[in-house]
Amino acid sequence: MNTVLFAPETFNLAETTRAIEVARRLRDRHECVFTGYSERYAGLIEEAGFDYHALAPPLTEEQADQAIRFDQGRGLDHPFTPEMFRARVESERALNTLLRPAATVIGSTLSQFVSARADNVPLIYIKPFAYSWPHLRQSPALPVLPGRGRLARTVNATTARLLRETARHTTLKPRGWVRVARENGVRLPRRTVDALDGDLNLVASIRLRPYLLPPNYRWVGPIYAHLDHELPPQVPRVVSKARKRQRPVVYFAMGSSANRDIVLSVLRELSRLPVTVLAPVARYLRPDDHPGLGEHVHVFDLLPAHLLDDLIDASVIHGGEGTVQTAAASGKPFVGIGLQFEQRWNVDECVRFGNAVGLSPRQAHGEPLRRAFEAVLHDPALRTRAQDLRALVAGIDGAQAAADHIHALTRT
Known part of the structure; x- marks a missing residue:
């Protein structure tokens, strides 16, 4: 039985529970093993009956909160320094050597874009459709301003055009990510949007419009938590x-x-x-x-x-x-x-x-x-x-x- 390695960012509840739900459907065909850095939601993985490898360096609660603030634009600092990327990739490649996975399934774990490719492991990204490249290419407007008034329509449509053209040409990536990739013999794709794609990208979103997908994308539909908890009395x-x-x-x-x-x-x-x-x-x-x-x-x-x-x-x-x-x-x-x-x-x-x-x-x-x-x-x-x-x-x-x-x- 092949091993499939699931590597969500375990401080993110949605990523962690999505991975658990997929692993449940796969466990009768493959050995499903998890890894991560944050203890915040790692317990849910073990509750679901999967082996969990906590890797170093551990992500502290403060660092997890810092990453969330950065993602939301509420902070300029993030914990993912070149040193952290380097240490993560070292830990992940050691685990790859131990487990020899047939595939690695991620959420937004940037270091795995390096580790999986350095070890020739197929990388599968379970992701939202929002702000992916196929979304940016096809979206006529983005909800920057609320409402449907003239100002909101103009700003939202203009933002979609600007972001689409920016994404089409942007090559900016975290310096630590690029440096550690180079050290491990991995050449990241030039465009940022391409560098953030897996070998296979599974879109776990509700499909309310007839969007088209590129060949390395599949629309699988909603994946959300079904916790193994009873309702409190x-x-x-x-x-x-x-x-x-x-x-x-x-x-x-x-x-x-x-x-x-x-x-x-x-x-x-x-x-x-x-x-x-x-x-x-x-x-x-x-x-x-x-x-x-x-x-x-x-x-x-x-x-x-x-x-x-x-x-x-x-x-x-x-x-x-x-x-x-x-x-x-x-x-x-x-x-x-x-x-x-x-x-x-x-x-x-x-x-x-x-x-x-x-x-x-x-x-x-x-x-x-x-x-x-x-x-x-x-x-x-x-x-x-x-x-x-x-x-x-x-x-x-x-x-x-x-x-x-x-x-x-x-x-x-």
Whole structure:
């Protein structure tokens, strides 16, 4: 049985859970082994029954938060120095020697673009469609400004053209990445967009428009977490109590890329509304935050969101692939607060489809948030379109499709 190595950035919840879901569909055909640097979500891998190799240098919690801030444009510094790249590649190549994988499956782990190619291991990238090269080539507009007014349309269309032409010619890459690649005999593709492609790229997004893909891309469809957790006993009790009081039940999730300020701000706004909130956001809060949220806001660690479909009335989410796909599968509309460009695009696609209301982080308070929330709870058009999207994605098993493509590649 061949070994397939899964190497997501394990500080990223969506990447980690996507990899787990694909590995589950592949484990009867291949030995699936995981590796990573952050302990933040590595425990989910071991809970799912997979071997996990924690590599050096470990990524600290502070470094993981720094990487997220950099990704969102909220910080200029990142932890991925030339020294870190060099150490990562050394660790990864040693693991390749030990395991001799038939393929390496990544999320956004830049060092694996070097390690896998240096060791002639096929590299498979499970990725969002947003801001990939085929997306930039075909998108008429990008959601930089919210709304559909003339200014927003002009700015968003102009941004798409500028970014498309920039991506067409840009060769800029992290210096450490290029240097370490050269040291390991790997010549990265000249254009940045090409350097960020795997040998095979599996698009794990909801397809709402007829985009075309290049030959090294496959559209597999939604892949989102199905955690091996039972619902806490508190959840059915809370929902039952809310139903008796005719209080809508709201799911509030911000993935792994939010911050305390935005989480606390939205929770405080929700606590003022006549709703009951289920919020798996405990990692963002301090103990002294909880008393100020009131009796109808219930905070948890991770929840198996796929088990909440029939218990909730709407969601408030950050727009990451996993949360959007979970909301789509629930058949309930959502308020999306995109924190970075990919998330804004995910939300905007659903706004266009008609099952969501989008807000910028600056709008996620006071009257704008209350109006958005009233809409997802009571607008019949939004609720109908949410059911339509649920029907559209029903039966699409992106994880199975991804596993089949990986299996086919390793057999050739």
